[in-house]
C-alpha cells in the first residue's frame with residue numbers, strides 16, 4: 001500500500017541469552033570491520049545489535065570509542081521507571097547507556113514469562129518515555145496459522161500491544177512480525193507470507209493512526225532469517241528489515257544479511 005522509499009531498512013541482531021561482555025566486544029568489532037569494506041557499502045541500511053543487558057556497557061564503550069556505525073538496544077525493559085522492582089531494568093538506564101531501541105513482546109517473553117499484550121504496551125510506552133524506540137514483536141503460533149487465523153490474530157496482537165500509544169508514539173516505533181513456528185526452527189516463512197502479514201499490519205496501523213504514520217512505520221520480519229533467505233524476504237514492499245536471532249551470532253553471516261541488496 002505505502003511508498004517504501006522513505007523507510008531505511010533495519011537489520012537487527014537479537015543475541016538472546018548468548019555471549020558475555022567479552023564475547024560481545026569480539027563480535028561487534030568483527031562485524032564493524034566487515035561492514036567497513038568500502039567495496040560493499042551498506043549506507044542505506046541501519047544495523048543494530050541487541051546483546052544481553054550485561055554486555056551493553058561494553059558495547060557502548062566500543063561503539064562510541066571507535067565511532068562505529070552500529071546501533072544497539074536491549075532485549076526487554078521494565079514498564080516502570082524506578083523503584084522496588086527486583087531484577088528489572090529501567091528504560092532510563094538503557095537511555096543512559098546510549099541504547100536506541102528496546103525489544104518488547106518477543107514471543108520468548110510472551111511464552112516463558114507470560115507477558116500479555118497489555119504489559120507489552122506498557123513496556124513500549126516506557127521505552128518511548130525514555131527516548132527509546134520500542135521494537136514491538138508479534139506473530140502467530142503454528143496452530144493459529146494452520147487454522148488460517150494468522151492475519152486476524154497477529155493484527156489483533158499488534159493492536160493490543162500498541163494500546164495507549166499516540167500516533168506520534170507509533171511513528172517512533174518499529175514492529176517485528178515473527179511467526180513463532182519460524183523462530184529458531186530453520187523454518188522460514190515464505191516471502192509471500194511475510195509480505196501478506198506486514199501489509200496487513202501496516203494497513204491496520206493506517207486505520208488507527210493515519211496513512212502517514214503507516215507509510216513511515218518500519219515492519220521487520222523475524223524467524224530463521226539467513227543470508228540465503230534475506231534477499232527475497234527483504235525486498236518485499238512492506239518488509240523493512242529483519243530481526244535476526246541465531247544468524248546474528250555469526251559476524252560473517254550477519255554482515256551478509258546486512259548486504260541483502262547486494263546478493
Ligand SMILES: O=C[C@H](O)COP(=O)(O)O
Nearest residue numbers: 014183184223224245246
Ligand atoms: O528475535 C529473533 C527471532 O526470535 C528470530 O530468531 P532466529 O533467527 O534464531 O529464528
